[in-house]
Amino acid sequence: MSWTAIWIMVAGAFGFKVFGVLGLSRLADGPGRSFQAITALIPAALFSAMVVVQTITTDDRLVLDARVWGVGAGIVAVWRRAPFMLVVVLTMAVTALVRWQTLV
Amino acid sequence: MAEHRREGLVLSIAVGIVGLTFGVLANAAGLSLPQIIVMSALMFTGASQFAAVSVIDGGGSSYAAVGSAMLLAARNALYGPVVSRFFGASPLRRGLSAHFVIDETTAMASIQDDDETAANAFWWTALWLWSLWNIGSIGGALLGSLIGHPETYGLDAAFPAAFVALLVPHLRERPGRVAAIVGGGLAIAAVPISPAGVPLLVAALGVVPGWLLGRRQGVETAS
Numbered sequence: 001m002s003w004t005a006i007w008i009m010v011a012g013a014f015g016f017k018v019f020g021v022l023g024l025s026r027l028a029d030g031p032g033r034s035f036q037a038i039t040a041l042i043p044a045a046l047f048s049a050m051v052v053v054q055t056i057t058t059d060d061r062l063v064l065d066a067r068v069w070g071v072g073a074g075i076v077a078v079w080r081r082a083p084f085m086l087v088v089v090l091t092m093a094v095t096a097l098v099r100w101q102t103l104v
Numbered sequence: 105m106a107e108h109r110r111e112g113l114v115l116s117i118a119v120g121i122v123g124l125t126f127g128v129l130a131n132a133a134g135l136s137l138p139q140i141i142v143m144s145a146l147m148f149t150g151a152s153q154f155a156a157v158s159v160i161d162g163g164g165s166s167y168a169a170v171g172s173a174m175l176l177a178a179r180n181a182l183y184g185p186v187v188s189r190f191f192g193a194s195p196l197r198r199g200l201s202a203h204f205v206i207d208e209t210t211a212m213a214s215i216q217d218d219d220e221t222a223a224n225a226f227w228w229t230a231l232w233l234w235s236l237w238n239i240g241s242i243g244g245a246l247l248g249s250l251i252g253h254p255e256t257y258g259l260d261a262a263f264p265a266a267f268v269a270l271l272v273p274h275l276r277e278r279p280g281r282v283a284a285i286v287g288g289g290l291a292i293a294a295v296p297i298s299p300a301g302v303p304l305l306v307a308a309l310g311v312v313p314g315w316l317l318g319r320r321q322g323v324e325t326a327s
Contacts, residue, residue, distance in 0.1 A: 005166035010146045013177040020184020021202040039185035041311040043214040044274035045287030049307030052288040054264040057295045067261040074265030084111040091265035095258030
């Protein structure tokens with residue numbers, strides 16, 4: 001990859017972050033309280049999307065594989081109020097096990 | 105160690121392992137070590153970095169790599185309003201802090217009960233995650249093929265599961281639940297018809313029905 005491309009990406013990635021912190025957030029600090037109410041919901045919408053996309057899609061296709069079992073186990077662990085560490089380790093273990101089982 | 109710091113560290117360790125795989129992939133795609141270091145230290149947004157080197161690895165042009173990386177980097181702008189109040193008033197300080205606004209730091213900050221803990225969670229996660237991401241990237245670039253596929257260890261499922269835990273506190277009230285359901289649904293609908301990164305931007309529209317619901321509930325309570 002060319003250095004030019006890398007520096008463009010560095011500038012672009014930083015640009016988006018700065019735009020959010022300095023530009024978009026100014027709307028939230030404004031007089032209208034509705035924007036604050038809207039931004040408070042951004043994590044709910046985006047993290048939910050991230051969970052679904054990373055669990056059941058690969059590239060631009062829907063793919064159901066070992067990840068579903070792993071994340072399923074993770075959801076049960078979260079529901080049973082397991083510590084964060086356990087949620088992550090259990091998910092990895094179940095995913096790895098199911099993946100290994102389907103290989104042999 | 106306080107719970108929010110411990111959770112930030114656990115998340116960062118997982119990210120560090122993913123950093124190893126980034127280093128391996130970037131090295132295999134022909135990037136030099138200085139290029140890998142600049143990407144992880146200064147671009148510092150994992151999904152975009154992976155997208156860029158995957159395009160190059162698949163024989164795509166530098167321009168195509170920049171394009172897909174930027175589509176994935178755009179969502180970080182949406183996190184700005186969520187976390188900017190932890191950065192003080194100085195525009196310079198706010199601008200520099202923006203470098204650390206990514207999925208994980210926003211998530212760790214957004215689930216805390218008060219602003220002080222949230223700011224603390226943001227910065228500790230930022231510190232650990234940036235350090236381990238960079239150590240991982242360099243390690244992966246140097247060790248190369250000694251490291252197997254992260255999928256073997258189920259690491260690819262660790263992230264969605266971690267984000268389930270980070271999502272749950274946002275589901276306590278109905279507007280949050282509606283935003284999550286609509287956001288998730290929109291993302292899935294967008295996956296087959298749009299390039300990577302766009303589904304997450306489309307998902308942001310999920311805040312609209314959530315907000316409308318919250319406003320209606322607010323009005324009903326007031327009357």
